[in-house]
Amino acid sequence: MSSQHPSVSIMIPVLNEERHLREVVLAALGQDYRGALDVVISVGPSKDRTEAIARELADEFENVTVVANPTGRTPDALNAALTKTTGEFVIRCDGHAMLPSDYVSTAIETLQRTGADNVGGIMDAQGETDFQKAVAWAMKSKFGVGSAAFHVGGAEGEAETVYLGCFRATALERVGGYDTKMTRAQDWEMNHRIRATGGVVWFNPALKVTYRPRRDVSTLAKQYRQYGQWRRRVMHMHPETVSRASALRYFAPPAAVIGVVLGTLLGIVGVLTSSFMVWGFVAPLSYAAGIKLVALTALRTESLAVAIRLPVVLMTMHMNWGWGFLTSPAIRDL
Numbered sequence: 001m002s003s004q005h006p007s008v009s010i011m012i013p014v015l016n017e018e019r020h021l022r023e024v025v026l027a028a029l030g031q032d033y034r035g036a037l038d039v040v041i042s043v044g045p046s047k048d049r050t051e052a053i054a055r056e057l058a059d060e061f062e063n064v065t066v067v068a069n070p071t072g073r074t075p076d077a078l079n080a081a082l083t084k085t086t087g088e089f090v091i092r093c094d095g096h097a098m099l100p101s102d103y104v105s106t107a108i109e110t111l112q113r114t115g116a117d118n119v120g121g122i123m124d125a126q127g128e129t130d131f132q133k134a135v136a137w138a139m140k141s142k143f144g145v146g147s148a149a150f151h152v153g154g155a156e157g158e159a160e161t162v163y164l165g166c167f168r169a170t171a172l173e174r175v176g177g178y179d180t181k182m183t184r185a186q187d188w189e190m191n192h193r194i195r196a197t198g199g200v201v202w203f204n205p206a207l208k209v210t211y212r213p214r215r216d217v218s219t220l221a222k223q224y225r226q227y228g229q230w231r232r233r234v235m236h237m238h239p240e241t242v243s244r245a246s247a248l249r250y251f252a253p254p255a256a257v258i259g260v261v262l263g264t265l266l267g268i269v270g271v272l273t274s275s276f277m278v279w280g281f282v283a284p285l286s287y288a289a290g291i292k293l294v295a296l297t298a299l300r301t302e303s304l305a306v307a308i309r310l311p312v313v314l315m316t317m318h319m320n321w322g323w324g325f326l327t328s329p330a331i332r333d334l
Contacts, residue, residue, distance in 0.1 A: 004112075005033070005034045005035030005036075005108070006035055006087070006088040006089055006108065007035055007036040007037070007038075007086065007087040007088050007089070008033065008035060008036070008037045008038075008087040008088070008089045008090075008091060008104055008108065008166075009037075009038050009039075009040060009084075009085035009086055009087035009089070009090050009091070009169075010028045010037065010038070010039045010040070010090075010091045010092075010093050010099075010104075011039075011040045011042065011078060011081035011082065011085060011090060011091070011092055011093065012024060012025065012028065012039065012040070012041050012042065012081070012093045012094065012095060013042045013044070013069065013074050013077030013078055013081065013094070013095070014041060014042065014043055014044065014046070014050055014054070014077075014095040015043075015044035015045075015046055015050065015069075015072050015077075015095070016044075016046045016047055016048050016050055017046070017048075017050050017095035017096075018046070018048040018049040018050050018053055020095055020096060020098075020212055021041075021050055021053050021054065021057075021095060022053055022057065023098060024093065024094075024095060024096075024097060024098060024099075025039060025041065025057050025064065027098045027099045027100075027101075028093055028099050029061060029063070029064070030101055031099070031101055031102075031103065031104045031105065032101050032102055032104075032105055033104040033105045033108070034105075035108075036087070037063065037087075037104065038063040038064070038065065038085075038086060038087065039061075039063060039064045039065070040064075040065045040066075040067060040081040040084045040085055041054045041057070041058070041064065041065070041066050041067070041081075042067050042068075042069045042077035042078065042080045042081040043066060043067070043068060043069060043077075044069045044070075044071070044072030044073075044077060045069075045070065045072050051066075054066045065084050067080050067081055067083070067084050068080070073180070073183055074183065074184075074186060075178040075179060075180045075181075075182050075183070075186045076180055078092065078177070078178045078186070079177045079178050079180065082172060082177055082178075085169070087169060088168070088169055089107075089108060089111065089166055089167065089168060089169060090166070090167045090169050090172060091103075091104065091107065091164070091165070091166045091167075092164045092165050092167070092187070093164060094164065094211075096211055096212045096213075097164060097209050097210065097211050097212075098209065098210040098211075098212075099209055100208065100209070100210070103207060103209065104166070106204070106206050106207055107119055107120075107166035107204075107207060108166070110166075110202060110204045110206075110207070111166060111168065111202075114200065114202050115200065116158075116199070116200040116201065116202035117167065117168050117171035117194050117199035117200055117201065118162065118165045118166065118167045118168070118171065118191060118194055118199070118200075118201045118202070119162065119165065119166050119201075119202045119203075119204055119207065120150065120161075120162025120163050120164050120165040120166065120201075120202075120203065120204075120207055121150065121162065121163060121203065121204050121205055121206060121207025121208055121209065122150055122151070122153055122163060122205055122207065122208045122209070123139070123150050123151060123163040123164075123209060123211050124140075124208045124209060124210050124211060125139040125140055125211045125212075125213050126210050126211065126212070127212075127213055128212070129215065130303070130305040130306050130309055131215065131216065131217075131309055131313070132212065132213045132214075132215060133302065133303075133306045134298075134302075134306045134307075134309035134310045134312075134313045135213035135214060135220060135313050135317075136211075136213050137298050137301075137302055137306065137310065137313075138310065138313050138314050138317055139151060139211075139213060140152060141294075143294045143314065144313075144314055144317055145317070146249035146252070148249070150162050150163040150203065153205050154203065154205065155205075156202075156203060156204050156205060156206075157202070157203060158200055158201065158202060158203070159201050159202065159203035160188070160191065160192070160195070160201065161187060161188045161191040161192075161201065162187075162191070162201060162202070162203050162207075163187075163209060164187070164209060165187065165191070165201075166207075171194055171199050174194075174197055174199075175190065175193040175194055175197060178190055182230065182233075182234075183226065183230060184226045184227060184229070184230035185227070185230040185231060185233070185234050188234055189234055189237065189238070192234075192238055217312065217316055220313070220316050220317065220320075221316050221320045222320075223320075224316065224317045224320040224321045224324065225320040225321070225323060225324035226324060227321055227324065228253065228254075228320065228321035228322060228323065228324025228325035228326075228328065229324040229325065229327070229328035230324075230328070231250060231321075231325060232250075232324075232325045232328040233328055233329075235250070250325070253318050253319070253321040253322030253325060254322040254323075254325045254326045255322070256287060256318050256319070256322055257318075257319055257322035257323055257326060258322075258326075259283040259284070259287065260283060260284045260287055260319070262280070262283070263280040263281060263282065263283025263284045264280065264281070264283075264284050265280065266278075266279075266280025266281075267279070267280035267281030267284070268280075288311075291310075291311045291314050291315060292311055294310070294314065295307050295308070295310035295311050295314070298310055
């Protein structure tokens with residue numbers, strides 16, 4: 001390590017991110033860190049002004065570089081950005097993530113103190129609209145996303161994975177960068193390889209990054225469907241990583257999908273045939289009642305406008321994650 005303030009590169013993969021890109025890059029540049037810092041924006045084939053804004057930022061700031069990502073896929077974007085990074089440490093950021101001003105300094109201090117290869121913290125979802133605020137509440141709740149520390153918080157220490165991350169460049173070189181097969185879950189898979197090669201991944205709740213959730217049901221559904229698909233593909237690749245605790249978290253959404261769909265079908269048959277199968281409706285009605293009860297708990301911290309959107313948000317997240325998991329092909333079929 002060259003000094004107490006080693007050089008740092010921040011890489012930001014983006015696609016159709018004109019809404020937040022300038023804010024995200026300015027937050028990355030506005031760090032209180034005293035060492036050398038540069039930003040690499042990896043731009044996919046966007047349908048909006050993302051590339052134009054990225055080029056404007058590169059013209060405006062000499063420590064901002066733009067690299068093309070022709071495929072538009074996140075792992076390709078990250079690997080393309082890696083080829084342009086010069087820092088001894090590399091931070092992954094996202095087009096929806098606003099780094100607080102002390103993020104880099106806190107990350108470097110944590111890496112130096114722990115000897116870890118990667119450190120990261122909390123995905124602090126913060127909404128702007130009522131729908132986004134409902135998504136943010138769900139993303140920070142065990143009812144919405146389970147008990148992962150990078151969503152709901154926890155004590156500092158070793159972890160399977162973290163949100164975003166600040167890596168030693170040597171660790172990224174050791175594992176060969178991001179797996180290009182992993183459209184989603186590439187962070188989790190990367191962290192697995194770091195740990196499998198003797199490295200440490202470290203969670204520090206002081207590293208809290210503001211994240212802007214999806215703005216409507218359709219984009220939220222697509223996001224969580226892909227999450228479910230790629231979580232199952234990771235399990236195909238690394239079945240040894242599925243613990244009893246994680247299995248419960250992974251299988252709860254697909255079990256909910258099966259229960260709701262099968263129960264509804266049985267209930268309909270029961271109504272049509274006047275048979276006992278009408279009791280099938282117990283499953284979907286129980287799930288719906290549970291979701292509404294969870295939404296009521298949000299009234300302690302959120303407005304009524306946010307709480308009434310929560311049942312739709314939670315069902316969208318659960319059902320699409322579960323459906324994605326159930327319909328995901330094995331990684332060998334890709």
